[in-house]
Amino acid sequence: xxxxxxxxxxxxxxxxxxxxxxxxxxxxxxxxxxxxxxxxxxxxxxxxxxxxxxxxxxxxxxxxxxxxxxxxxxxxxxxxxxxxxxxxxxxxxxxxxxxxxxxxxxxxxxxxxxxxxxxxxxxxxxxxxxxxxxxxxxxxxxxxxxxxxxxxxxxxxxxxxxxxxxxxxxxxxxxxxxxxxxxxxxxxxxxxxxxxxxxxxxxxxxxxxxxxxxxxxxxxxxxxxxxxxxxxxxxxxxxxxxxxxxxxxxxxxxxxxxxxxxxxxxxxxxxxxxxxxxxxxxxxxxxxxxxxxxxxxxxxxxxxxxxxxxxxxxxxxxxxxxxxxxxxxxxxxxxxxxxxxxxxxxxxxxxxxxxxxxxxxxxxxxxxxxxxxxxxxxxxxxxxxxxxxxxxxxxxxxxxxxxxxxxxxxxxxxxxxxxxxxxxxxxxxxxxxxxxxxxxxxxxxxxxxxxxxxxxxxxxxxxxxxxxxxxxxxxxxxxxxxxxxxxxxxxxxxxxxxxxxxxxxxxxxxxxxxxxxxxxxxxxxxxxxxxxxxxxxxxxxxxxxxxxxxxxxxxxxxxxxxxxxxxxxxxxxxxxxxxxxxxxxxxxxxxxxxxxxxxxxxxxxxxxxxxxxxxxxxxxxxxxxxxxxxxxxxxxxxxxxxxxxxxxx
Numbered sequence: 227x228x229x230x231x232x233x234x235x236x237x238x239x240x241x242x243x244x245x246x247x248x249x250x251x252x253x254x255x256x257x258x259x260x261x262x263x264x265x266x267x268x269x270x271x272x273x274x275x276x277x278x279x280x281x282x283x284x285x286x287x288x289x290x291x292x293x294x295x296x297x298x299x300x301x302x303x304x305x306x307x308x309x310x311x312x313x314x315x316x317x318x319x320x321x322x323x324x325x326x327x328x329x330x331x332x333x334x335x336x337x338x339x340x341x342x343x344x345x346x347x348x349x350x351x352x353x354x355x356x357x358x359x360x361x362x363x364x365x366x367x368x369x370x371x372x373x374x375x376x377x378x379x380x381x382x383x384x385x386x387x388x389x390x391x392x393x394x395x396x397x398x399x400x401x402x403x404x405x406x407x408x409x410x411x412x413x414x415x416x417x418x419x420x421x422x423x424x425x426x427x428x429x430x431x432x433x434x435x436x437x438x439x440x441x442x443x444x445x446x447x448x449x450x451x452x453x454x455x456x457x458x459x460x461x462x463x464x465x466x467x468x469x470x471x472x473x474x475x476x477x478x479x480x481x482x483x484x485x486x487x488x489x490x491x492x493x494x495x496x497x498x499x500x501x502x503x504x505x506x507x508x509x510x511x512x513x514x515x516x517x518x519x520x521x522x523x524x525x526x527x528x529x530x531x532x533x534x535x536x537x538x539x540x541x542x543x544x545x546x547x548x549x550x551x552x553x554x555x556x557x558x559x560x561x562x563x564x565x566x567x568x569x570x571x572x573x574x575x576x577x578x579x580x581x582x583x584x585x586x587x588x589x590x591x592x593x594x595x596x597x598x599x600x601x602x603x604x605x606x607x608x609x610x611x612x613x614x615x616x617x618x619x620x621x622x623x624x625x626x627x628x629x630x631x632x633x634x635x636x637x638x639x640x641x642x643x644x645x646x647x648x649x650x651x652x653x654x655x656x657x658x659x660x661x662x663x664x665x666x667x668x669x670x671x672x673x674x675x676x677x678x679x680x681x682x683x684x685x686x687x688x689x690x691x692x693x694x695x696x697x698x699x700x701x702x703x704x705x706x707x708x709x710x711x712x713x714x715x716x717x718x719x720x721x722x723x724x725x726x727x728x729x730x731x732x733x734x735x736x737x738x739x740x741x742x743x744x745x746x747x748x749x750x751x752x753x754x755x756x757x758x759x760x761x762x763x764x765x766x767x768x769x770x771x772x773x774x775x776x777x778x779x780x781x782x783x784x785x786x787x788x789x790x791x792x793x794x795x796x797x798x799x800x801x802x803x804x805x806x807x808x809x810x811x812x813x814x815x816x817x818x819x820x821x822x823x824x825x826x827x828x829x830x831x832x833x834x835x836x837x838x839x840x841x842x843x844x845x846x847x848x849x850x851x852x853x854x855x856x857x858x859x860x861x862x863x864x865x866x867x868x869x870x871x872x873x874x875x
Contacts, residue, residue: 231541232530235377236409238369239523242378243405245367246385253363254390256628257340261285261311263743264294264337269300270315271323272449273376276442277315277383278367280518283437284391287515288740297327297353298557304334304585310481311338317372317379317792319348319364326557333576333840334358334585342386345371357841373541375446377526381405383524384438388515395740398506400513403520409527413506422504423535425479430457431472431495433488435514439521440483440716446525450540452532460491474611479504481528484511484524485517570594573839573868574601580827580836600831605868611798612863614790616645616855617653617783619803619812620662622767623824624654626845630768631661638845641852646674648857650864651793653786655681655779655803655815657734657771659697666691679789681782684764684773686731688785701730704774706759713752720748731774745770764811767804771811796863802851804844806834837868 229237266285270278278294285292287328295303297314312331316324319341328350332339339360345351346364354362365386369378391397413419418575428447431722432440440457447455458467471478480499484492484507496505510517533540545553575586578597586594621630624638644742645652656662659682670678675692682688682697689696703711711728714720714735723741727734737745749763749770757763760775784800791797803812804825816823816834824847828834855864 230533231373231538231673232375232377232539233535235369235372235541236526236530238378239381239408239526240406242367242369242381243385243519244377245369246382247389249365249367249382249386251386251390251393253361254340254342255394257311257313257338257361258390258394259740260414261290261338262288262740263290263746264312265306265310266290267300267303267306267310267336268292268294268295268313268315269297269324269327271296271298271321273372273442273445274317274383275445276376276438276522277380277387278313279317279441280369280384280515281313281387282437283435284387284397284515288391288395297323298559300327301330301559305588307331307334307336307585308579308583309597310336312336312340314339314341314350316341316348317345317347317376317383318351319343319350319362320345323557325350325353328360332360333572334675335359335576335580335840335843337749339841342383344382357621358846359841359843361540374543374545375450375529375540377643380442381519381523384519386677388519391515398514399516401511401516403510403512403516403523405520406522408520410525412508412524412528413530415717418504418506419531421533422479424478425453425504427454427470427474427478428456428481429463429467429478430455430481430483430485431460431463431492432457433460433485435485435518436483436488436521436772437771438518439508439525442522443481443525443528446529450529450533450538450543450662452529452536452538460488460495463495471499475500475503480507481508481683483521485521486513561591570598574598577601577835577837581829581831597831601835604832604835605612605837608866609821611800611853612796612865613650613798613800613820614794614796614863615651615653615786615799616864617655617779617786617799617801617815619779619805619815620654620656620658622804622844623802623812624845627767631860633665635670635845637849638852641849641855642670643674645852645855645864646677647668648864649677651677651679651790652787653679653681653782653799655685655749655782657732657766657769657811657814659683659687659716659729663694663696664692679782681731681779681785683729684771684777685779685781686729686774686777688782697729703728704731706761706774707731707772708732710753710761710772711767723748731777733772735770735772736768737770762809764809764813765805766811779812780818783815783818800866802848806836824851 266280268278282292282294334589341350341362345362346366351362354360372379430440430443444455444457447453482492508521510520512520579586604750618624625634676690678691687697714726724735724737762773764771787799788795801815801818801821803816805812806816806823806828807826810826821833823834823836825843827836838850842850854866854868856867857864
C-alpha cells in the first residue's frame with residue numbers, strides 16, 4: 227500500500243537530520259556569539275513556534291535572558307526591541323505575519339536581526355534586502371516542502387539552532403539522538419496503545435528541555451484536530467491541574483515527556499495517577515537540547531498514529547473556507563500611541579528613536595517636539611558646513627568587526643580615494659597599531675599618504691600614513707598603567723576569560739569564549755572606583771582599552787584641525803564613528819560639533835546623531851554617509867547632503 231504523504235515526510239526525517247549537520251552555520255554562529263549577554267526575542271508561528279521556544283531555551287542556557295513569541299505579539303515588545311537581538315524562524319518566509327513582523331522589527335533596529343528560513347529565494351529575503359543590517363539565512367534540505375503540519379522544516383530549524391549554540395557555548399550533551407529509530411516502541415503494549423488512542427483529552431507533562439516538544443505536541447494535535455491538549459510542567463501540574471483528571475478521567479490520558487534530569491519527579495508523579503488513566507511515556511536518554519530533538523521526532527510519529535485513527539490526512543487535511551479567510555487577514559493592529567501624530571518622516575523617526583531608545587509611538591508630545599527641534603537644528607547645521615577633513619573610527623566604522631583582519635572593502639577604498647583625489651585630509655582613529663598602517667598603505671596610493679593622519683592606540687601616538695616610525699611600541703609603559711598590568715598578570719580568573727596586550731599608553735583586553743559580559747563586570751568592579759590621574763576604561767567593538775592620562779582620539783582631532791587650518795584656512799571637521807555612547811571609545815570624538823554615528827549614539831541632542839535610514843549600521847551606514855558627500859567649488863572641501871545618497875531607502 228502506498229504511504230500517505232505525511233508518512234513519506236516522516237521517512238525523510240533521517241535524511242534531513244543528517245543534512246542539517248552538514249549545512250553551513252557560520253552566519254548563525256556569528257549571530258549567537260554577538261548576542262551573548264543580550265536579551266533574545268525568538269519569533270515563530272504555527273509549527274515554527276516550537277523552534278522559537280527552542281531558540282529561547284538555548285539562549286537562556288548560555289546565561290542570558292530570552293523570550294519566545296509569535297509575530298502578532300512581537301508588536302507589543304517595541305520597548306525592548308532596540309536592546310535585544312531578534313531571531314525569526316519560518317518555513318516558507320512568505321506569510322503576511324512574519325513579513326510584517328520582520329519589517330516592523332527592522333525599522334525599530336534591534337541589536338541584531340536574523341531570520342532562518344527553510345525555503346530559498348523567499349519573499350522574506352527580498353524584504354531583508356531593504357535593510358542592510360538584517361540577515362536572512364535560507365536553507366533548503368533535499369526532503370522538500372512540508373505538507374500542512376511542519377515536519378522536516380521544523381527538524382531542520384531546531385537542529386541548526388542546537389548545532390550553532392552547542393558550537394559557540396558549552397552546552398551539556400552526552401550523545402546524539404537516534405532519529406532513525408525514534409518510531410520504535412512508542413507503545414510498549416498493544417493493549418495500552420488501543421486504550422490510549424481512544425481518548426480525546428491529553429495532559430502533556432514535561433520538564434526542562436521537554437518544553438519545545440510539549441509545545442510542538444500541542445500545536446500538532448490542535449492543528450491536526452487530533453485531540454484536546456493541555457501542557458504543564460511536572461510541578462505546575464501539582465498546583466490544581468490534576469483536578470481535571472478527577473472529574474474527566476474517562477476520556478483523558480497523560481503523555482509524559484521524560485529526560486534524565488526529570489526522571490525521578492516524573493516517575494513519582496506518574497505513580498500517583500489512578501490506574502484507569504492511560505499513560506504514554508516518551509523518553510530520551512539524551513542530556514540537554516538533543517533530547518528535545520528526539521522527543522519532537524517521536525511526537526511527529528505519534529501524530530501519524532492519531533491521524534490514522536481519526537482518518538485525517540495530516541499533510542492535507544482540507545482547510546475550511548473560513549480558515550483560509552482567517553489566515554489571509556491583514557493585521558492592521560497598532561500599538562497605542564501617546565504623542566506621535568504622524569507628521570515626521572521615517573528617517574526623522576528613526577534618528578529620534580536611536581537618540582531616545584524609545585519607540586516614537588510611546589513618547590509624549592512634549593518629548594517629540596523637543597527631539598524634532600533638535601533633529602532639525604542639527605540637520606541645518608550639518609548641511610551648512612563645508613568640511614576640509616573627515617576623521618573616521620576604524621573597527622566597526624570602516625570595517626566590520628568580523629573582517630577586522632582583512633583589507634578594507636572595495637566600496638570603502640573607492641570612497642576614500644575619491645576624497646583624497648579631491649585634496650581632502652583624512653584622519654583615522656584606531657585602538658590598534660602598525661597593522662592599520664600596513665593595511666592602509668596597501669589600499670591607498672602612496673601619493674596620498676601625506677594626506678592621511680592616523681591616531682594609533684586611541685590617539686596616544688599620531689603620525690602620517692607615510693611615516694613608518696609610528697606607532698612607537700618600544701617606550702616604557704606609562705606609570706599609571708603599571709599597577710593595572712600587574713593585577714591583570716596575576717589574576718588567574720582573569721586569565722580564564724580574557725587576554726591582554728600592553729602598549730606604552732594603553733592596555734588592550736580581548737574577551738575569550740563569549741565572555742564579554744564577564745570581562746566588562748570584572749574590569750569595572752576591580753578598577754572602576756580606583757582609576758585616577760585621568761586613566762579611562764573604554765569599549766570598542768571587539769575589546770576593552772585601558773588608557774593612560776591624556777590619551778584620547780581628540781588628540782587626532784586637534785592635530786587634523788591644526789593642519790587644515792594652516793593649509794586650507796578652514797577647520798571644520800566631520801567625525802564618524804560607531805561607539806558614541808559612553809564608555810564607547812568614540813564618545814569623545816563624537817562629542818565634537820559635527821559628528822555622525824554608524825551605530826551607538828550619545829544622549830546629547832546637539833551632536834552624535836545616527837542619520838541613516840532604518841536598518842543601516844556599521845560599514846553600510848558609513849558608505850551611506852560617504853555617498854552623501856559632494857565636492858564643492860573650494861578645493862579640498864566637501865558638503866554633506868543626505869538626500870543624494872544612493873543608499874537612501
